[in-house]
Amino acid sequence: MKKVYIKTFGCQMNEADSELIAASFEKRNFEITGDLREADAAVLNTCTVRQLAEDKAVSMIGRLRKWKRLKPERKIIVAGCAVENLGDKNILRKFPFVNLAIGAKSIDKFDAALNAIIGKPKKLRQAGEINIFNSPITAYINITRGCSLKCSYCIVPAVRGAAEHIPPGKIIKEIKLKIKNGAREFILLGQTVNSYSSVYRDKKISFTDLLEIISKIDGVKRIRFMSPHPLFFNESFFKAFKKNTKIARHIHLPAQSGSDRILKLMKRGYTKARYLDIIGALRSADKDISISTDFIVGYPGETEKDFKETLKLAKEGGFSFAFCFKYSPRTEKDRGNKTLISEEILKKRLDILLEAVKSNSKEIFKSRIGKIEDVLIEDKNYGRSSANFKVKIDKPLKPGDMQKTRIVKKEKNILLGKAVI
Secondary structure, eight states: OEEEEEEEOSSHHHHHHHHHHHHHHHTTTEEEESOGGGOSEEEEEEOOSSHHHHHHHHHHHHHHHHHHHHSTTOEEEEEEHHHHHHOHHHHHHHOTTOSEEEEGGGGGGHHHHHTTTTOSOSSOOOGGGOOOSSOTTEEEEEOEESOOOOOTTOOHHHHHOSOEEOOHHHHHHHHHHHHHTTOOEEEEEOTTGGGOEEEETTEEEEHHHHHHHHHTSTTOOEEEEEOOOGGGOOHHHHHHHHHOTTBOSEEEOOOBOSOHHHHHHHTOOOOHHHHHHHHHHHHHHOTTOEEEEEEEEOOTTOOHHHHHHHHHHHHHTTOSOEEEEEOOOOSHHHHTOTTOOOHHHHHHHHHHHHHHHHHHHHHHHHHTTTOEEEEEEEETTEEEETTSOEEEESSOOOTTOEEEEEEEEEETTEEEEEEOO
């Protein structure tokens, strides 16, 4: 049997797209392999959110020249956001040994594009049957593609297009198929996932409505989602979150900055006060909720005062963890901006912020000791709590089972617990 190696750069949305890619290859009797040396085809699903991610992808394309030279019949496919940003024709011109370049906006056409270089499918296979990135009980589900917001630092709308909301019927069908294949926890994906709006059974539904519909599907034990945008939270969500415990007690809520001035320049549409109000409403709904976030350090023109506001929010927010990034210019105009922060200052601010997040995270982990957590078992005696902490339990259990567990100790980034009978 032939084998395909799939390398995914970037976020969970890319990983969900890679499952579509994997399904296309499996229909053609290819086996997924993690060893490039034994592969007959290689797919790079690229990212361009930050310059470094794009650079890594381009570098790997170049290194594949030697890999293909060893066996000229091998196929190389480059997909994803970097293809949209750089241009498929430019990639094929620069790397003539690449067989196919297809952008993120055309990912739904991947299967048809594969016919020309691999051949037509040999068997029926759907994306819902493939789960190559998570534990067997957790599955990614795209509910939106693209983004219609215009955050000034973000390239996503340019490379993924305007927001497109996937019909509920298609979402439900994919979830049921993944349940059939063992999934019990579902991570709903979208750039502004909580902006979801569609029509179901002749009735307009919101993101909150969709959560309620999914939670009633037999076999669904837990629902996660990312990444929501502060603009799209409302009272109906907070009420549903309080009542519906199938909605995970963890929310990743990107802040990006704690400075109102910088948030305005970023075109985020909210203030620090509004962001904290949302956190307050979530904690009123469930005091044990875990909240994580994203921060960008060194946005053009960021002053020491602006940075201190971000540092203050990092402490006030009580985040279980945070992804902290240095600002990455994505266009020539961005790179020529005279207000860009020096690399030295960027590094210093990032180190300070990371230390603050790390310190806060330690306290959050300690605060879980003594609590009883609902842990969804992923592998033997390991699972993940609703609040998104990895938990090791004192006895082996069946993957897919939900186990009430008393947390007794913290060990690095893992909580240790005892099963509650």
